[in-house]
Amino acid sequence: MNPLRAVTYRVFYRLPVGLRRWLVRRAVPKYIVGAVCLVRDSESGDERLLLLRQPPGRGWSLPAGLLQRQEAPIVGAARELAEESGIRLRPQDLRPAVPNAVVHARGWVDVVFEVSVPASTTTLTVDGAEVYEAAWHRLDDLPKLTRATAKLLAYYGIGPLADQPGPWAALER
CATH class of the missing domain: 1.20.5 (Single alpha-helices involved in coiled-coils or other helix-helix interfaces)
Structure with a gap:
């Protein structure tokens, strides 16, 4: 030494x-940490995903938000899911996605969780301010996504960037 x-x-x-x-x-280095939920429709064999249209409304995104001070990521994910879509689940109902944490180039870390719920009996509630609209979308027919959402979904083999080279491609090897 x-x-x-x-x-x-x-x-x-x-x-x-x-x-x-x-x-x-x-x-x-400092990082901003967010919690994200991949919510799938259990009645469609997990072939539909819950997406939100939020301001400025140019694309669809996932239920997500920043963690509060000293908040556990799984608790933050459940809180954000309830705030943005009206879906109230216990934190222990969520499963860590694989990969569970995605580190973005500009000091941002997303901790990602998954859950499946039956769309036909799950009431979606939005406030019209933070979230304009919440809807289920088929994985093979996704609407226009925000760039950040498309990049994040690619880590899980979903969406328009899933087949393109990127940092997520190394995960498949």
Whole structure:
């Protein structure tokens, strides 16, 4: 090990814990963490997906949002699903998607969960402000998606970018 690096580590670990945390927070890249739900229609053999049309309304997206301070991702995903679509589920009803976390190039991390619900008995409720419309869409006939949604869905082999090269392609190997 480099002698300067060894001295730096020794000094660092002798600092009080609070000061060490403060230094790390200043030096480590910051990420925004969101929770996302892939909600499938269990009655269609999971061939339909719940999508939302939100402002500015130029494309459809998934139920998602930022985590609140110290909120567990699975709790945030269930909260966002209820707020944006009216679907109220317990956090433990959600399953981690594979991959569960998707790190985007610009300091954004999405923690993704999946759930299947029966569309015919699931009431969708939107507020008209944060979400204009919620609807079920066939996987083979998706509407125009937001760019971020299309890129995220590609990690799961869904949507218009699923067959194109990208960071998600490495997951198939």
